[in-house]
Amino acid sequence: MAWSGEMRGRRPGSPATGDLPGPPTGPPTGRPTGRPGRPVLVFPPTPTGRFGLSAIALYPARSTLWARPRQRVRRQQRRSGETRPGERGAVVDVQSVVVVGTGRMASGIAAVFARGGLPVTVVGRSEASLARCRSAVEDSLTQLAAEGLLVDGDDVPAALARLSLATDLAAVGDTDLLVEAVVEDVSVKLDLFAEAEKVCAPRTILASASGQTAGVFASASSTPERYVAMHFWFPAPFVPLVELSAPEGTGQELLEELRALLLRLGKSPVVLRHDQSGLLGNRLQFALLREAVSLWAAGAASAEDIDLAVTAGFARRLAITGPLASADLGGLPTMFSFAGSVYPDLATGQAPEAAFGELAASGGSFVVDDADAPGLTATRVAELLRWMQHDAQQAAQQSAQDSAQDSAQNSARAARP
Template identity: 40%
Template structure:
C-alpha cells in the first residue's frame, strides 16, 4: 500500500506516538492539537523517541531526521478534511469525542476512515455520525512507537471494506493489528491484564504474599513464556485436559471482587507517587529506562525475524 494522508486528533502521549508510527512508515501526517505550544512539545518528545530508535539501531540518523518533515502541525480540526484515515486520540471525554466525530463526518468525504485510538467501542462514538459504516476502533497500546499490538474492532456498523483498509494501513506500518469480532468493554488486552491485576491485588491485600513476591513469581515463571506462547497456546501445549481439570479446581477460589480492594484504593491518597511499593526508596526512572530498553530489544528482535 502506498503513502496515504493521515490525520491524528490529539497530541498527547498516544497521539504523538501514533503520528510518529505513520510518519516513520512514509505517510504524510497532520497532527492536530489544542495549541501550538503543546504541538511543539509533542514534536520535541517525538524527536527524543526517534533518537532512541537510532541509538537502538532501528533507524538511521537520516531516517529519523526525515520523520518530523512528514508531519504538519495544526490547531484546526478542518485540516483533517483531506485525510484518508483520521485517528482520534484525545482525552477520555466522551462528549468531546462525540462532537469531534460528528464534525469529522460532516466535513470528510465518505471514503475517509474515522478511527478512535481510545478505549471506547466504535458504536459509542456514532451518535452524531451519518456515515456510521466508516467508524472503527483502533486501540493502540502505550507507547505506540514500541508496542506492536493495535486492537481493531469495527463494531455493528462498520463495513468490511473499512475494516480491511484499516487493517492493511496499520499492518503497513509494521504494527500487528488484531481484529476483534465483537465489541467488548476493554477490548482483549485490558480484560486479560486486569484479570491478572485483580488476582495480584487480592493476594497482596489478603496478606498471602508481598508485592515483591507476587511480581517475582510472574517475572520468573509464566511471564517468560507468555511473550512466546499466549495463554491459550500455552494451555494447549501444556495439555488441555490437565489445564481444564486444574482450572475447574482453582477458578472457584479466585477473586471475583467487582472493585479494587479497599487496602489498595486507600493508597491513592499518598503524597508523592502512590503505590503498594514505597517509591521514595526506589529509582523509578531507572526501572522505566530498563523497561524501555527491553521493549526496544523486543522490537528489534521482531524486525530481525522478518528479514
C-alpha cells in the same frame, strides 16, 4: 475547541507529557533490509515455532497514476463522496493521516505513521503543546534510529519531515484517516467527533485510539460505518499491538483492510469479531490486575513478590506463547483439570478492592516510588527496543530462507524438460 489534547492526571515525578527517556547508548546492532525505490522490510513481531515467522513488505505510497484502474475508480468515488468507509465497494486507501491530541499517546501514534512513510498531521490546541508533541515524536524516531529500526534508506530528519502541526481541525479535514488520542473523557471525544463529521471529507475514517468500543462513538452518528476503534498500546512506537473493532453491523472488510495497513506499518494488529467492551488486551490485563490486587489486599504476599511471580515466571513464556497456546503446550487435559481446582477461588469482584481505592486516593503506590518511575520507564523502553531488534533479525532470516527456497523451486521448475 471543546476538546483537549493534553494528558491529565499525571503522577508526580513521572515523565512530563510527551517526554521519553533518551536513546540507549551503543552502536546499532540490527537494521531492516531493502534498497531505495524497492519494497523494504519492516518486522512486526510474529510468533515462533509452529506458527512460523513472516516479513511484511512496506511499499512506498502509490500514486493515482500507477494504481490499478479499479482502484483509481474507487478512489475517485470516495473522494467525491459516492462511497464511505464501511460501505460495499469502498476501498481503504490511506495516503494521509490526522492525529488529534498532543499527549504521549498521540505523539507515539504520530511517530508510527511517520516511520511508516505516511504524511501525518497532529492537531492540538496550542503552539506550545504542538512543540512538545513534535519533540516527543523526534525522541521516539531517534531511539528507533539508534537501534537501526527505521526503514532502510530513511533517517530521522526524513521521517520527521512527514510530520505537520495544526491548531485548526477544519484546515486538515481532507484526510483519509483521523485518529483521536485526546483525554480519556467520552464526552470530550464525542464533541471532537461531532466537529470532525462537520469538517472532514465523507471518505475519512474516524478512529478512536482509546480503549472504548467503536460503538460508543458510532451510536451518536448518522454515519456509523465511518467509525472504528484503533487501540494502540503504550508506548505506541515500541509496542506492536493494535486492536481493531467496528460497530455491530459494519462490514469486517474495513477492519481487514486497516489490518493490512497496520501490518505495512510494522504493527501486529488483531481484529475483534464483536465490538467488545475493553477489547482484548485490557480485558486480559485487568483480569490479571484484579487477581493481583485481591491477593495483595488479602495479605497473601507482598506486592513485590506478587509482581515477581509474574515477571520471573509465566510472563517470560507469555512473550513467546500466549495463554491459549501455553495451555496447548501444557496439555489441555491437565490444564482443564487444574482450572477446575483454581477457578472457584479466583477473584470475581465487580468493583475494585476498597484497599485499592484507598491507596490511589492517598497518592501511594504498590511497588514503584515516584523517584524510581523515570528510571524504570527507561529500562522498559530499552527492553522493548531489544524485542523489536530481535523481531527484525528473526524476520530478516526467515525472509532470506523463503527467498532461497523460492529460488530453488524456480530453478527446479526451469530445469524440467
